[in-house]
Amino acid sequence: MAQPNSEPRAPLSRELLLRAAVAIADADGLEAVTMRRLGEAVGAEAMSLYHHVANKGDLLDGLVDLVMAEIDELVERTAVPDDAWQPAMRRRILSARDVMLKHPWAPRLFETRPTMSLAVVRYHDQLVGLMRAGGFSYDLAHHALHALGSRALGFSQELFDPAAGAGANSERMLRDMADQVPHLVGMMTEIAHDDPGSTIGWCDDQAEFEFALDLLLDGLARRR
């Protein structure tokens, strides 16, 4: 008997924990990432994890860094080096968005973390670098970061998400309170009429995101 233990018992490193945590978050959401559940996923007890991460905050910070690395990787893979500043920023931000869409829990995580990781700071630094190369003053680049806000990282909290309203009956719900929100009902029915295919999911998030992004970038181009 070469293996006295029936369990192979993987070596249990910080990397392993982070990847397992991503898997849990992707599958069941960020709130499902608990120390006990993570321990179970890697075949260990909750307290054993503390030999590889300082505490839960450290683990979450590790997740942020992992997501940022994924963004960097995607940016590098799609890089066309000598773009003008505007398409370059656009590409970078849309790459970030692609990664965020793969990890729906990431936006909330980024917003919740009390400190900003070095990876996030470096990401913004690179955006400022693009703008500087495009002739921006530091002052305008500074304004630009604030104008973009979370959109710079590829997301903007969708407060106005009709799909969140109990699924398929949200359209009906809106119609029921037609007297209370006449303009929204008008807006929804008209837009749904133009594109009768999808009444739920009646707006294309990707297109909306790009519209808003271009609105901002165009405005900045005009002020440059």
Added chain:
Amino acid sequence: MAQPNSEPRAPLSRELLLRAAVAIADADGLEAVTMRRLGEAVGAEAMSLYHHVANKGDLLDGLVDLVMAEIDELVERTAVPDDAWQPAMRRRILSARDVMLKHPWAPRLFETRPTMSLAVVRYHDQLVGLMRAGGFSYDLAHHALHALGSRALGFSQELFDPAAGAGANSERMLRDMADQVPHLVGMMTEIAHDDPGSTIGWCDDQAEFEFALDLLLDGLARRR
């Protein structure tokens, strides 16, 4: 002895609970609003609160409605009825921002709530109404809501908040990693040089918010 109980024992209504919860959140943050702490604040046990709110989610929804009511009240008080759409929206959104600044926990609460309250829907409806009156198509108004995102409600998550980084040494921290983020260091030092008064709090959040808002509104005006 007219009062057999030494404690006056207020009647303990939903309104009372909500107001006490706001007080706790204003004082110690949203995470301090627990059922036990709230019970203590109103002189009752935690479980007694469930006679007036369905559960904690219901309580938080009540807080959202309370904040929205405060916004509506402020908008009504500062209303100058027949503005053009752009200053009207600007005023409305900046009123919302004023309320959010009074309740720093509100943005996170709004983003965290799984469903959108009627009050929030009505707020957006009124924005669409303003845009319609200003000649917007429903399609453009729809784009506009997405472009504004959380800014429509007076906040935009400040991911890039230097004050969050351990207070007064964040400038020094940035300088220490100058080789890693050269553009940010350049930006910070130049802007701090222009206004040597405040190195921490070196950017005026209100001005930045208004810059971004106007960037968006101007862009929409041009596309109208």
Added chain:
DNA sequence: AAGGGAGACTTACGCTGTAAGGGGAGCGGG
């Protein structure tokens, strides 16, 4: 072979939201 440290384990504490059931005051009907 002995010593030591790394990495896993067990136990326990205080915190959370809330399910379940007990008790007393006020009030309406026989």
Added chain:
DNA sequence: CCCGCTCCCCTTACAGCGTAAGTCTCCCTT
């Protein structure tokens, strides 16, 4: 007049959270 019903508020308890503290068991080094 008094019984019983209905509100409120109470106490108790449970499962789950992050994690402090202490213990055991290998394996590597000297």
